[in-house]
Amino acid sequence: MAKIEGFRVINFKALKDVTLGRLWNRQDLEPITPMTAVIGKNGVGKSSLFDAFGFLADCLKKGVEEACDARGRGGFESIRSKGQQGPVEFEIYYKEHGNARPITYELSIDLDPYGRPFVSKERLRQRRKGQSHGRPFSFLILNKGQGMVWKGEKDGMQYDDEQELMDLFQALKEGTQTEESKETEVVELEDLRKLGIATLGSLKQHPRISAFRRFIEGWYLSYFTPDAARSLPLAGPQKRLSVHGDNLGNVVQYLEREYPNRFKTILKKIAEKIPGIRKIDTERTKDGRLLLRFNDQGFNDPFYAQQMSDGTLKVFAYLLLLEDPSPPPFFCIEEPENGLYHKLLESLAAEFREHATGRKGGSQVFVTTHQPYFVDALEPNEVWILEKGADGFSEIRRASDYELVKNMVKEGLPLGSLWYSDYLDAR
Ligand SMILES: Nc1ncnc2c1ncn2[C@@H]1O[C@H](COP(=O)(O)OP(=O)(O)OP(=O)(O)O)[C@@H](O)[C@H]1O
Ligand SMILES: [Mg+2]
Structure with missing residues (x-):
């Protein structure tokens, strides 16, 4: 079964920049566990985090404009973190199954000059078999609806900087043959409100994109x-x-x-x-x-x-x-x-x-909870604590980051009671 190992949210409501678990360029972080609980006081961003998943699923199903308005979200300006000008961004680091090479999906949503939300960037990457470091190969890159997609189940576009990618894109557009261009296709999306993974994920020649699309479509938010x-x-x-x-x-x-x-x-x-x-x-x-x-x-x-x-x-x-x-x-x-x-x-x-x-x-x-009795059954690496920082935006920590808490749980003290006794408050 597919598993999310990491999730990053930028400029979404109270979550100006929050990361849970591992990302492709943060291999030092421990992946999120199969069971994850998020705790914290009122107004710290638990529902915002829950809704970040809901919003992503809605973006895929309904397109980004409708998703911004759905479920009482109130439109792009009300979901973008207050005072921020940049796009709303998400990154998911996930594995299709236990032994699969992790895939990274990045999505940016911004406002066009007429104030309409649109998909400004989308990217899917995966490391090549045996590749343990360096940039993963991209197999989908879209900038404002234009970009490249790599066919098949293996590899992807290799590049060291954005210029190399632009050169490849140019070569493809001009029809110049290169080693990479045989596998790569230029794509242009008609509707910038729809996700590229929605459109390309319905094509048989892009099995990895289809699998990712099915994965998000399968999410169940209660x-x-x-x-x-x-x-x-x-x-x-x-x-x-x-x-x-x-x-x-x-x-x-x-x-x-x-x-x-x-x-x-x-x-x-x-x-x-x-x-x-x-x-x-x-x-x-x-x-x-x-x-x-x-x-x-x-x-x-x-x-x-x-x-x-x-x-x-x-x-x-x-x-x-x-x-x-x-x-x-x-x-x-x-x-x-x-x-x-x-x-x-x-x-x-x-x-x-x-x-x-x-x-x-x-x-x-993935659950959000206020209940110490519920948390009593959990391990420190399964529990994340949201708090409001001095700037009014959420910060997140993992209960297992507290050595003292980890040791006390090892000794048999239940985690919920430690939370109740303020051991999980900011250091
Ligand atoms: N666009 C935004 N930019 C910055 N902050 C926002 C934005 N939209 C909402 N917020 C803030 O985010 C806070 C967190 O709300 P959220 O509903 O996620 O909290 P919660 O942890 O679920 O609280 P509760 O335990 O009461 O359910 C809100 O109180 C609000 O102040
Ligand atoms: Mg809430």
């Missing part, structure tokens, strides 16, 4: 609300929970039919967490809608989702996500603790980790 889970969807099995959770019943229908054993595991787990729940199933109404039924051991008649508590619906939704037979590569949740009983949190965190690191090849999990 915006689950219990009220959405109480809606009455039309009957019909569906594989994956929607981002708000309004198809909870449809997913139950699917799992009951296709994966009865997994579904039994989910029921067993929910019974351990929520007192009284014995059975969950679905009922089709005469007009083709789907009711989700919860059988409580104290009562003969079932309860329907509309009557169930917020926390019950939430725990059930998380269990469905964790038992997804074909999980997404990357799974983000904001404050999963909201509305849950405190004693459930440590086991929930442990279940997220088990899913992320399990041999079944689960999703990489």
Whole structure:
């Protein structure tokens, strides 16, 4: 399963320049773990970080202009870090699978002279087999919609400086044959609001770009609300929970039919967490809608989702996500603790980790949290602390950067309680 090893955000809301994990030119940094949690006080940028992933996924799906306006973001000027003039930039360092050579994706979004957001730069790079240092080879370079793409699954454009790249681009445009130009193609995009990886990633001759596009398309960002889970969807099995959770019943229908054993595991787990729940199933109404039924051991008649508590619906939704037979590569949740009983949190965190690191090849999990009980189940290298710097922008540190904290956790002290006791505050 693909894994993100590092992520850098520049000029996105409170995140003027924040890096998590390893980047191609920062090999000294430790990659982010399969399970990652971000903590910090109110207003330090946790939701901004969560939304950085959401924004990137939206850019791919909807184009950059629509993404700037979507989900109440309020347009480019309101997402660009206050007082900054430069582009909003992202860098992802990721591996397609355990032994793959990491790929770097860089994206810059800026405003054109008419005030419209557009893709100003995009680049994909990967080191050649056996190449341990130096610049990775680029296999996609776009500047304002113009650029070059390298065909196939291996190598890419080699260059030492931007001038060499410009020379290659010029040679290609003029039709001059060089060793590199045989593999390289000049590309020009028509719509500067669409990502190059969206357009080129749909072509068979660019397998690495397609794989990267599929990777981002597969991200799952949970915006689950219990009220959405109480809606009455039309009957019909569906594989994956929607981002708000309004198809909870449809997913139950699917799992009951296709994966009865997994579904039994989910029921067993929910019974351990929520007192009284014995059975969950679905009922089709005469007009083709789907009711989700919860059988409580104290009562003969079932309860329907509309009557169930917020926390019950939430725990059930998380269990469905964790038992997804074909999980997404990357799974983000904001404050999963909201509305849950405190004693459930440590086991929930442990279940997220088990899913992320399990041999079944689960999703990489990214959560933001305010809950020390949740953090108690985590290791120092899995936890990142956001803080507001003197300039009003976010700074990030890893709990494992604190030797004292690392040692105390080794001695058996839970990380959440150290956080609670201010051991994770700025030095
Ligand atoms: N364009 C921007 N430039 C600079 N700062 C911004 C910008 N947009 C929002 N902010 C600031 O970013 C802060 C962080 O907000 P965010 O929602 O990410 O915090 P949070 O850590 O999720 O807080 P909470 O724990 O309360 O949910 C906001 O309080 C706001 O002051
Ligand atoms: Mg928040």
